[in-house]
Amino acid sequence: MRLDKFLVECGIGSRREVKKLISDKLVTVNGNIAISPKENIDENIDEIKYKGKQLEYKEFRYYILNKKAGYITAIEDPRDKTVMELLPEWVIKKDLAPVGRLDKDTEGLLLLTNDGQLNHRLLSPKSHVEKTYYAELETEIGENEILKLEEGVDIGGYITMPAKAEKIDSQKILLTIKEGKFHQVKKMLEAVNNKVIYLKRVKFGKLELNSLELGEVKEIKIDDIV
Structure with a gap:
């Protein structure tokens, strides 16, 4: 891989910017100051540093x-x-x-x-990745409403898939859904005559x-x- 491409892929800057960094002698290859952006390097073996910090090439980042x-x-x-x-x-x-x-x-x-x-x-939609939300509610929620959430509710012409609902206390729940409709959690609670006043996603798949x-x-x- 060309050195300038490697630096761009590592997020150091644009192709033009990394060329200037090389000309400013801020990049080293295996301990030697890099001279040309066209220099070929082995991203898996060579030690590339920018301002003394070693760079690691990763095609995908998470x-x-x-x-x-x-x-x-x-x-x-x-x-x-x-x-x-x-x-x-x-x-x-x-x-x-x-x-x-x-x-x-x-x-x-x-x-x-x-x-x-x-x-x-x-x-x-075919993946059905589970997403778990912690929700604080405006009013108390009963077991009947919990059951409705688990069975699926109408959120405006769409019936949600079965969900998992765990009651933490009278106004706090954990809700696990497999869809990602717009404002889905809020709409599901509105469907059982309640309102979300605080919402936090605590799990996404694994x-x-x-x-x-x-x-x-x-x-x-x-x-x-x-």
């Missing part, structure tokens, strides 16, 4: 974010802050995209990757938030996801 409220799930937006602004500097953002979406006021687990095939597979702090990001591997 990160989980504990999303804060107030950010929309988009790569860019002219009006609102996006989840991309929550990502720290060490995250390689090149071609990175969220898998699915969380509402602006919803917190919790969001997967981001540049693996387009995986993104498509996880979001396919992935769990666990001790990940609000706004924190962690790099993971494909084996953690599928």
Whole structure:
């Protein structure tokens, strides 16, 4: 692989930008200052450093974010802050995209990757990937409403698939669904005459938030996801 392509793939900058970094002698190959962006390197063997920090080539990258409220799930937006602004500097953002979406006021687990095939597979209706949400409600919820949620409710001309609903206390539940309809959890609670006042996704397939702090990001591997 050409050195400039490697640097671009590692998220260091555009092709033009990395050429300047090389001319500024900020890149080394196996301990030697790189001279030409056209230099061929072996991304699996050679030691490439930028400003003294070793770079690691990964064709696909996977990160989980504990999303804060107030950010929309988009790569860019002219009006609102996006989840991309929550990502720290060490995250390689090149071609990175969220898998699915969380509402602006919803917190919790969001997967981001540049693996387009995986993104498509996880979001396919045929995949039935389970998503678990912690919800705090406006009013008490009874066992009859829990049962309705589990059987499926009408959220506006669409009957939801059977879900798992676990009552934590009178106004807190864990709801696990296999779909991703627009505002689905909120609409499901409205269908049983209640309202969500706080919502956080705590699981997505095999992935769990666990001790990940609000706004924190962690790099993971494909084996953690599928």
